[in-house]
Every structure is written in structure tokens, then in C-alpha cells.
Amino acid sequence: MAEDEDETGFEEELDDGSGGVDVGHGRRKRLFSKELRCMMYGFGDDQNPYTESVDILEDLVIEFITEMTHKAMSIGRQGRVQVEDIVFLIRKDPRKFARVKDLLTMNEELKRARKAFDEANYGS
């Protein structure tokens, strides 16, 4: 089918057309299959998304994380990834920036709440 051809074409693209012998990305065990299915449903797709689409999305997410990590390693403190670097890289994208700020604030609040709770327990 035309779709199958397109699918292998896409994977070859990822490997820079290395003739299909070393299908690096495609052969790695699927890390996020289950979570990505739920996520795609949540974002508007069908309740059972196609496996090929989930695969493509997983490859994209892994590539995104890889790119961000490489960029973060090259700015700020070299060779390390720190939160400030990620926030700096994301500054132009309003959605992601707001999301990161929210997540970090909520995490701080939760830590504080847990600490207060533990101290209360320790007291009584």
C-alpha cells in the first residue's frame, strides 16, 4: 500500500537514507507506546489511534527531547542540563513557557505542603 511505502520512507529519512541496513530509531524498543495512546486520545484523536501514528509521534518526541538536551548542554553550564537552560530555550514559545512555570511552581508548593505535613506528624 502507498501508506506502507511512505512509512519506511519516513524511517529511512530519519537514518539519512543509510540503505535500511541500520534502522537505528525504528528498532529501539518502544518507550512510550501506552502513554502516547492515552495522550493522543486526550488531545482529540480516536480512542484507538493507529500504531503507525503512535510510532511517528514517539519518534518525534524522542527527537524533540534529544534536541532540547543537546541545546541545553551547549548553553549555560557546559555539559550539564539545568532547569534554567530549559526555561531559557523555551522562552519564545508562550505555551511551553507558561506550562514549565506552572509545573515548577506547583512542584514547589507540593514540596512545601509535604514538608509541613511531615513536620506536623513528627510533632504529634
Add this chain to the structure above:
Amino acid sequence: MADPARIKVDDISERTTSATEEHQKSEDTEGVSATAPPAQENKDASSQDQLKQEDKPETATQEDEEEGTSGQSASKRLKVEPEKKKEKRHKVDEDEIQKMQVLVSSFSEEQLNRYEMYRRSAFPKAAIKRLIQSITGSSVSQNVVIAMSGISKVFAGEIVEEALDVCEKWGDTPPLQPKHMREAVRRLKSRDQIPNTKYKNILFH
């Protein structure tokens, strides 16, 4: 001399005593660091935005004057401002929370399911941590993992939403097909929303 500035300083002291929220807010955005506005502006009503924009050019010079001439009132004002700002943000949050509650209470069952999946789905922290550590070669803090999984989810959402747009535009039906995903990626790439460090743009060739 400096009469126009003087007049404006009187203006500002009048405004602070009247304590209207809009004016306070416009001054706040001048005094507070730049990271606060982007998060807030998403929640602001459009009318407040307009007021903010009108007041900004005026208050820009006034803030400096105020700090120079009457240090005491300025510091007092600075103490009061964060409280009022927190109150205001609290109020805006409450409004938003109420609206969300009204909305969610009117969801059909299928919509509720989808909303639950949307809120609950997340990338496993362990896998993300392993992935980042395999790239950096050194350990990363927990906050990094939290931030990275958060942005990855937003990223996945952007692609799926764009793919759904493409799907609708091409007259197809939901289960998204790889061709929709690929067209979505192509569109996002042209908008620079997909990071790519593989090819450098040579400006003058």
C-alpha cells in the same frame, strides 16, 4: 523646570490613593520582573489588557520620578503592590476555576473520558530521566525531568492538534494517519516550532 513631569507625578499619587485595580496593575507590570507578565497575560481579560497598554507609556517615566522624589512612599507602595497583585491573581484564578467547573459539569460522558485522559496522561518520569541521562552522560535533577516531560507533552499536543486540522482540511476522519502527522510536522517546521540543529541556515550563499 520639569513641569510636565511634576504634573504627572501628582497624577500618579492621585491614582494610588484611589486604588483602582487597573491602575495598580499597570504600575505592577512596570515594577515586577519580566517573567510574570507572559504567564499572567494569558489569563487577563482583553479590557484589562487595553487599559494596561494605555497606561504603560505614561507610567514609564513616572515610576522613575516617584522613586527619585519620595523614597518612602515608593517603598511602602512596593510592599503593598505584591499583596494587591496576589489578590488580583487569586481573583482571576478563582474566576477561571469557576468557569472551568461550570464547563466540566456540562460535559457528556465521552467528553469527560477524553478530558480525564487529557489531564492524566503523562510521560513516565523514569524513562525520560533515563533518556536524558543517556544523552548527557551525567545525572540530572528532578526538576529537569519534570520540566522536560511537561514540555514534551505540550509538544505532542501541538502535533496532534495540527494533525487534526490537516485531517479535517483534507476531508478525512479521525484515526490520524501517518500522512496527517507528517504534514503537521512539515507545517510546524515552517513555523519554527520544531527544533532542528541538523542543518544550518547559511544566510548569504
